[in-house]
Structures are given as structure tokens and as C-alpha cells.
Amino acid sequence: MLESFIYILDMIGVIVCAISGVLVATRLRMxxxxxxxxxxxxxxxxxxxxxxxxxxxxxxxxxxxxYIYVILASAAISVYWLHRIHRFPAYLLPLLDAFGLAIFTIIGAQKALTLGFTGPVAIAMGCITGVAGGMIRDLLSGQIPFVLQKEIYATASILGATLYVICHYFEFGPIFAMTIAMLGTLSLRICAIYWHLSLPVFSDDREA
Amino acid sequence: MLESFIYILDMIGVIVCAISGVLVATRLRMxxxxxxxxxxxxxxxxxxxxxxxxxxxxxxxxxxxxYIYVILASAAISVYWLHRIHRFPAYLLPLLDAFGLAIFTIIGAQKALTLGFTGPVAIAMGCITGVAGGMIRDLLSGQIPFVLQKEIYATASILGATLYVICHYFEFGPIFAMTIAMLGTLSLRICAIYWHLSLPVFSDDREA
Amino acid sequence: MLESFIYILDMIGVIVCAISGVLVATRLRMxxxxxxxxxxxxxxxxxxxxxxxxxxxxxxxxxxxxYIYVILASAAISVYWLHRIHRFPAYLLPLLDAFGLAIFTIIGAQKALTLGFTGPVAIAMGCITGVAGGMIRDLLSGQIPFVLQKEIYATASILGATLYVICHYFEFGPIFAMTIAMLGTLSLRICAIYWHLSLPVFSDDREA
Incomplete structure (x- = not known):
């Protein structure tokens, strides 16, 4: 049951991230x-x-x-869908990204803990699973990955992964741990989108 | 005999791709x-x-x-050659790329099938072996990988890998399968270069 | 004793490279x-x-x-330090890079030899360990990796790795081999910075 739950979550994450990739690709006329x-x-x-x-x-x-079939199907359906509707709501990409981020973060952290790695590694793996796909997408599109710039994005992933590791440490049930972690990531990320929150930016020429 | 044939093909692929890397690098004055x-x-x-x-x-x-020696030798010889001839034919880079693509596609698909992976994985691996090297080259040169843009390039690789997997499925001999697959990739790619064929481009602002 | 020596060296390399990453990130206002x-x-x-x-x-x-803790601590301390001092000496980044390069080159070559790989592989692995981190940093910052352009940088890494492999071949003691190799990389790199040495650039439009 738990495995099926994780598997379905993972597929939802793959679908929303695939759609976000399609959105970027069509903007660049690929x-x-x-x-x-x-x-x-x-x-x-x-x-x-x-x-x-x-x-x-x-x-x-x-x-x-x-995974291969799900990606190809998601890409095909969203291209068709983009053709049918003439305008695409601008807030969709960040929302899809937020869901994908929340899901992939816990999937990554959970896999690292299952393989017996430590908490810090699980947080790093959650974060890599959550953000690396989008970073490679941005690189291939000729952009500096927007994760590295000033929106609270990866920070939300780190929060979720940390919550998951803490719940795991205190031996809460996995469904509970996943729910807490996903809510943590999602709520921080959606608040950041809604109120345009950013982490402070450090610059070495700030005083010039 | 078959192993030698594949090995020689692989080396030819490495040489033509190495030369294409040298051409891009010299253009950027590296x-x-x-x-x-x-x-x-x-x-x-x-x-x-x-x-x-x-x-x-x-x-x-x-x-x-x-492989290391072959790459270093190819790079050295082609740099020397570029110095001797003053002008470099513009069509050479796409032609080299087409040969490298055809060869690497079947090498990748063949390796995946040999290791016991499924047909879709073999197609994906053929395509990754065929196009990823050029994509990293383009990234390191500060360009959006041209594979992702509108020329029929990766599509030719997918065609070749699919032909190879089909031939493998029907248990044709490996030499026959490789020849068919390479001809498929090469002819589609060269037609695309010659007639400037492109796949249709999808864009979400097309209707604006 | 030797393991501790290598480990401390490695940590110093991680710290200086982490600081160089922080410098690039703050310039980009990340x-x-x-x-x-x-x-x-x-x-x-x-x-x-x-x-x-x-x-x-x-x-x-x-x-x-x-390694994770050392990187996070180095990043936090150097951000704090950048805030306190208002101007940052421009020569620091290349110097840090030179030290990191010298250290990582021998660490990479040494690990490859320990795992039983050949001399050419050890040189390649020394060079990859030395330069790939900086290359990915530059890619993520939206720049063509400066390693690929005209300063003698990777050449210094190859020199160091080659010296290390030669010393290993003649069975010199590891401390001696490491010292020779690091001095080779460092002195060539620092000379290149000081006198603005570059390798010749090859270009195919040079004669135009």
C-alpha cells in the first residue's frame, strides 16, 4: 500500500515536471x-x-x-493541449514546479534513507532530486538556473527534506512524515510565489 | 569478427565526433x-x-x-590540418555529426541490448549515446544545444535506434541490423541537411 | 599518517574551492x-x-x-567575511583556484592509481577532479568555462598529474610525489597568472 502511494506520488511528480519542461521548450520554439x-x-x-x-x-x-512512457504521454498531451487553448496561464509553471519540488524532495530523501544513508545525505539527495531536473532544463535552455537566483525555491526543498528526516528520526509513520514534509515544502513555496518572498541576496559590491 | 567490426565503427565515430569538437573549439578561439x-x-x-x-x-x-589516445591524436591532427588549409568547408561539421550520430546510436542501442535491457531503454541509450556528447559540447561553448532546435537530428537517431531494436527483435543478424539502422539515421539526417527539413515547431505564443 | 595528510590536503582543497564558488555566486547576486x-x-x-x-x-x-559540513561552514564564513570587508582583492579568486587545482589534481590521480587504473586514466582523473568543479560552476553561472579559454589552467593540472604518475611509476614515496606534483601545478599556474601567459590559440579563421 505504502509503495503504491509513493509510486503514484512519484508519477504525479514526473507528470507535472514533464509539463513544466514542455512549457519551457515551447517558449523557446523547440x-x-x-x-x-x-x-x-x-x-x-x-x-x-x-x-x-x-x-x-x-x-x-x-x-x-x-517513467519513459509517462513522460512521452505527458509531453504529447500537453503539446496538444497547448495547441487547443490559445493562451496559457502564467502562474501555471511555478505552481507545477512547486508540486514537483515537494514530491521529488520526499521521494529523494526517502530513497536515501531506505538505502541506509545518513540524515544530511538524505536532505542533500531530496534537494538534488527536487531541483537538479529543473536546473538541467534551464541550462539546456541557455539560462542561469532560476533556482540559484533569488526566489525561495530550493530553500523550500531543504525545509521539506529536513522535516522528513526529523519525522523519520522520531519514527513517525511514513505517510505522516511525507504529508508533513510535502506540506512544508508546498506552503513555503506557494507563500513565496504569492507574496514574492525572496531570501536576502549577498553581493560583494553592495557597498560600492 | 563482429566485435572487431563494432570496435572499428566505434573508433570512426569517436574520430569524427572529436573532429567536430575541434571545429567548434577553434571557432571559439579556445x-x-x-x-x-x-x-x-x-x-x-x-x-x-x-x-x-x-x-x-x-x-x-x-x-x-x-579511446583517450584516439581522441588526442584526432585533435592534434585536425588542428594541424586546420592550420594548413586556410578555409574549412562549412558543410563538413554537419556531415561529421551525421556519421557520428549514426554510429553512436547503434553502439549505444547494441550495448543496452547486450546488457539485457528492454527495447525502449535501448532506444533511449542509443539516442543518449548519439546526441549527449554534442549537447555537452554546445553547453560548454555557451550555446543552446542545436539538437534541441529545429533540425531533424535526434529524430534521425531515434529512427536508427528503433530500426536496430526491431531488427534485433526479429533476430536478424547483427551486421544486417547495424547496416539498416545506420542507413536509416544517415539518410534521414542527410536529407534533412540537404533540403533543410525541420520538424514542425510548437510554440505557445503562436496564436498571439 | 599518509591518509591524514591526504585528508587534510583534500579538506583544504574543498575549502578554497568552496570560497571561489561563493565569490562567483555573490558577484551574480545569488x-x-x-x-x-x-x-x-x-x-x-x-x-x-x-x-x-x-x-x-x-x-x-x-x-x-x-565534506558537506566543511562546505556549508566555508560558505557561511566567507559570506560573513565578504560582508565585513567592503572590497575583495581581485587576485584572490585565481589564487584560490590555483591551490584547489593543485590539490584536487593529485587527489584525483592518487585515487585512480589506488583503484588500480592506468597512468593515462590517472592523469585524466586528476585533471577531471581538478577542473570539472570549476567548469560546472561556470556553466551554472551562465559563462563559457574559463578553463577552456586561453589561460594555462588545465595544462597546469595535466603537468601535475603527469609528474605524480611518473613519480608513482618510479616508486618514489607518496609524500615526495605529491609535493613534486603540487609544486609543478602551482608554479606553472602562478607563473601564468603573474606574467599573463597563455597557450597559443588556434582558430580556423586566423588567415582570413
Whole structure:
């Protein structure tokens, strides 16, 4: 039951991230292959990097090909959908990203803890799973990853991963831990979007 | 015999991709090390990423150092050659890329099938081996990977890998399968270059 | 004793590279997370790529979490320090890079030789450990990696790694080999900074 719950969550994360990749690709007027690559990179790039770093190879989508089909289907459906509706709401991309971030963060942290790694590694892996896909998407689109700039994005991922690790440490049930962690990430991220919150920016020429 | 055939093909792929890396590096006025890095990344970057994802580590060129020597020799010879001839034909880069793409696609698909992975994974690995090296080369050169934009490039790789997987499924001989797959990739790619074919571009502001 | 010596060296390399990442991140006005990512990528990115290629997974910092703490502490202290002093000497970044390069080069070459790989692989791994972190930092900052451009940087890394492999081949003591190799890298790099030495640049439009 728990495995199915995690699996469904993971698929939802892959779908929303794939859609966010499609949105970026269509803005850049990429061709269908470019769209599929950005969808794939955003959907499974973070988890692929996580698995390669942890030595959990072959990486997850090589073992379970469902991820490939889900990405291709999500990309195809969202391209069709973009053609039908003529305008695309501007707030959709950050919202999709927020959901994907919350889901991938706990999936990454949970996988690291399952493999027996320490809490700090689980937080790092949650964060890498959550943000690396979007970072590679931005790099391939010729942009400085927006995660690194001033919106509270990765900070929300770190909060969620930390909550998850704390819940795991105190041996709360996994469903409870996941819910708390996802709510933590989502609420911080959505507040940041809504009120345009940012972390302070440090600059060495600030005093000039 | 078959192994030798694949090995020689692979080396030809490494050489043509290394030369394409040198061409990009010299255009950007890089130093000898930059040239060697772009030659190496284009020549063995895709296969390195493929091996890391499949867990086939240490990656192939760590086990067989011939790849390192071939890349360094190709880079040195093509730099010397660029110095001797004063003008470089503009169509050479896309042609080299097309050959490298066709070869690396079947090498990647073949390696994935040999390791016992499924058809969709073999197609993905063929495509990654074929296009990832050039994508990293473009990233390191400060460009959006041209694969993602509108020329039929990766589509040719997917066609070739799919043909190879189909031939493998129907248990045709490997030489026959490779020839068919390479011809598929090469002919689609060269037609695309010659007639400036492109896949349709999807854009969400198309109707504005 | 030797292990402790290498470990302390490695930590110094991580600290100086993390600081160089912080310097780049603050120039780009990144937020605290962006600063931590650039510090981490510069500090442990090269070694992470090296370990993934060699199949030495889970990568080193997942096994020994000290690296995570050292990077976070270095980043926090250097951000605080940047706030206190109003101007930052311009020569510091290249000097830090030179030390990090010299240290990481021998660490990478030494790890490859310890795992039983050949001399050319050890040179490649020394060079990847030395330069890849800075290259990923530059990519994430939206710049063409400066390693690829005309300063003698990676060349110094290759010199150091080659010296180390030669010393290892002639069975000199490891401390002696490391000292020679580090001095080789450092002196070539610092001379290049001081006299603005560059390798010749090859360009295919040079004759135009």
C-alpha cells in the first residue's frame, strides 16, 4: 500500500515536471524532440543524478520503463493541449514546479534513507532530486538556473527534506512524515510565489 | 569478427565526433586544452553518460585507454590540418555529426541490448549515446544545444535506434541490423541537411 | 599518517574551492541557496564526476559527510567575511583556484592509481577532479568555462598529474610525489597568472 502511494506520488511528480519542461521548450520554439528531451530532463533528471551519485544503478527509469512512457504521454498531451487553448496561464509553471519540488524532495530523501544513508545525505539527495531536473532544463535552455537566483525555491526543498528526516528520526509513520514534509515544502513555496518572498541576496559590491 | 567490426565503427565515430569538437573549439578561439576537452566531450561524452546511467562502470574509456589516445591524436591532427588549409568547408561539421550520430546510436542501442535491457531503454541509450556528447559540447561553448532546435537530428537517431531494436527483435543478424539502422539515421539526417527539413515547431505564443 | 595528510590536503582543497564558488555566486547576486550550491559544486563537483565515472559509488561525500559540513561552514564564513570587508582583492579568486587545482589534481590521480587504473586514466582523473568543479560552476553561472579559454589552467593540472604518475611509476614515496606534483601545478599556474601567459590559440579563421 505504502509503495503504491509513493509510486503514484512519484508519477504525479514526473507528470507535472514533464509539463513544466514542455512549457519551457515551447517558449523557446523547440522541435518535438527538444520538447521530449526537456520533458524528460525535468521529469527524471534529478532522480537520475541522485541514483548515479548513490551508485543505485542502473538508474530507476532503466529498471522501470513506465517513467519513459509517462513522460512521452505527458509531453504529447500537453503539446496538444497547448495547441487547443490559445493562451496559457502564467502562474501555471511555478505552481507545477512547486508540486514537483515537494514530491521529488520526499521521494529523494526517502530513497536515501531506505538505502541506509545518513540524515544530511538524505536532505542533500531530496534537494538534488527536487531541483537538479529543473536546473538541467534551464541550462539546456541557455539560462542561469532560476533556482540559484533569488526566489525561495530550493530553500523550500531543504525545509521539506529536513522535516522528513526529523519525522523519520522520531519514527513517525511514513505517510505522516511525507504529508508533513510535502506540506512544508508546498506552503513555503506557494507563500513565496504569492507574496514574492525572496531570501536576502549577498553581493560583494553592495557597498560600492 | 563482429566485435572487431563494432570496435572499428566505434573508433570512426569517436574520430569524427572529436573532429567536430575541434571545429567548434577553434571557432571559439579556445586553447589546446579547451580543444582537447571539446574533442573528448564530443567523442566520448555520450557513451560516458550512458555507462554511468546503466551502471556499466568504470566507463568504457577507463577500461580501454585506446579511446583517450584516439581522441588526442584526432585533435592534434585536425588542428594541424586546420592550420594548413586556410578555409574549412562549412558543410563538413554537419556531415561529421551525421556519421557520428549514426554510429553512436547503434553502439549505444547494441550495448543496452547486450546488457539485457528492454527495447525502449535501448532506444533511449542509443539516442543518449548519439546526441549527449554534442549537447555537452554546445553547453560548454555557451550555446543552446542545436539538437534541441529545429533540425531533424535526434529524430534521425531515434529512427536508427528503433530500426536496430526491431531488427534485433526479429533476430536478424547483427551486421544486417547495424547496416539498416545506420542507413536509416544517415539518410534521414542527410536529407534533412540537404533540403533543410525541420520538424514542425510548437510554440505557445503562436496564436498571439 | 599518509591518509591524514591526504585528508587534510583534500579538506583544504574543498575549502578554497568552496570560497571561489561563493565569490562567483555573490558577484551574480545569488541567494543563500545559490551560494551553497555553487560552493558545493566547485568544492566537490569534480570528485563526484570522477567517482561516478570510475564506478566508485556511492561518491565520497555520501560516505564521509564531513565534506558537506566543511562546505556549508566555508560558505557561511566567507559570506560573513565578504560582508565585513567592503572590497575583495581581485587576485584572490585565481589564487584560490590555483591551490584547489593543485590539490584536487593529485587527489584525483592518487585515487585512480589506488583503484588500480592506468597512468593515462590517472592523469585524466586528476585533471577531471581538478577542473570539472570549476567548469560546472561556470556553466551554472551562465559563462563559457574559463578553463577552456586561453589561460594555462588545465595544462597546469595535466603537468601535475603527469609528474605524480611518473613519480608513482618510479616508486618514489607518496609524500615526495605529491609535493613534486603540487609544486609543478602551482608554479606553472602562478607563473601564468603573474606574467599573463597563455597557450597559443588556434582558430580556423586566423588567415582570413
Amino acid at each position: 522541435d518535438p524532440f527538444g520538447i521530449a528531451v526537456l520533458a524528460g530532463v525535468t521529469g527524471i533528471g534529478g532522480g537520475t543524478l541522485r541514483d548515479m551519485m548513490m551508485g543505485a544503478t542502473p538508474v530507476f527509469w532503466i529498471i522501470d520503463n513506465t | 586553447d589546446p586544452f579547451g580543444i582537447a576537452v571539446l574533442a573528448g566531450v564530443t567523442g566520448i561524452g555520450g557513451g560516458t553518460l550512458r555507462d554511468m546511467m546503466m551502471g556499466a562502470t568504470p566507463v568504457f574509456w577507463i577500461i580501454d585507454n585506446t | 541567494d543563500p541557496f545559490g551560494i551553497a550550491v555553487l560552493a558545493g559544486v566547485t568544492g566537490i563537483g569534480g570528485g563526484t564526476l570522477r567517482d561516478m565515472m570510475m564506478g566508485a559509488t556511492p561518491v565520497f561525500w555520501i560516505i564521509d559527510n564531513t
